[in-house]
Amino acid sequence: MSVSLHTLNLLSLLWIALALLIFPLLLKVRAPYGRHLRRGWGPMISNRLGWFVMEVPSFLVILFYYIKSVNIHSLYLHIVFWLWLFHYFHRSFIFPFMTRTKGKKIPVVIVLQGVLFNLVNAFLNGSYMSMYFDGQEMTAIMFVRLAIGLVLFALGMYINIRSDYMLISLRHTATNGYKIPRGWLFEYVSCPNYFGEMLEWLGFAILAWNLPALSFFVWTVANLLPRALSNHRWYYEHFPDYPKDRKAVIPFIL
Ligand code: NDP
DSSP, rough: HHHHHHHHHHHHHHHHHHHHHHHHHHHSOOOGGGOOOOOOSEEEEEHHHHHHHHHHHHHHHHHHHHHHOTTTOOOHHHHHHHHHHHHIIIIIIIIHSSSSOTTTTHHHHHHHHHHHHHHHHHHHHHHHHTOOOOSOOOOHHHHHHHHHHHHHHHHHHHHHHHHHHHHTTOOOHHHHHHHHOOGGGGGTSSOOHHHHHHHHHHHHHHOOHHHHHHHHHHHHHHHHHHHHHHHHHHHHHOTTTTTTTSSSSSSTOO
């Protein structure tokens, strides 16, 4: 589908506006999956299958746009595509199958909402990358953006993946429940995995430098900041000995 630059930017601004509207709602209503799963959200499917179905559209749609952009002569644009594909390859094909959630469920409505969310983000970003990304001639300012963005993206991805796998390894079997995470960045915040994810997409927005990429960063914060606050409260409610000086998601700040 061919979309004009004006339309794409307008859609991205509307998408950002929606994230800002939904943010206060997410501070009140906890998305019912993982530790916040509860009854009343309709039919459910396997948690692992749910994560795979939710995340794989983002990988496939961007892959489609990448293959469609046969005439890419810019290394910069290749990098932008690869970063997205790398993140979503891990999130779709590796992460769900590494979780120790066998037998756990996720509501179909959450999966469908995740699919829609990922389709919109991949459509906005893929369309922009394949049609309007101008990375042909590297200027000094582009080089600076690329360098800063790459550092933040790589650091964010490392923090996100390392923390996710530290959490996953707390549980020895799927029925093993939850434990207090300890060590490394968990000494500072309850959800370093979310902190890493936010850093990652901030880096991406800086290096891609366009409205669709910015909209994805804003959505990531709108999703994960409220979730981190809920998880943080949840730990205090469930573990009387939970460390008192730990923040929720941003070390020393929040
Ligand atoms: P969580 O931190 O809630 O869980 C990650 C994994 O670790 C799950 O398998 C969870 O099991 C397990 N786990 C978590 N805490 C504990 C504990 N204390 N003891 C034992 N096991 C634990 O992350 P999410 O599931 O919310 O998110 C997964 C990934 O997806 C993250 O990397 C996140 O950044 C990303 N994400 C990105 C979004 C975006 O908008 N870009 C939106 C949502 C997520 P269980 O499932 O049983 O709780």
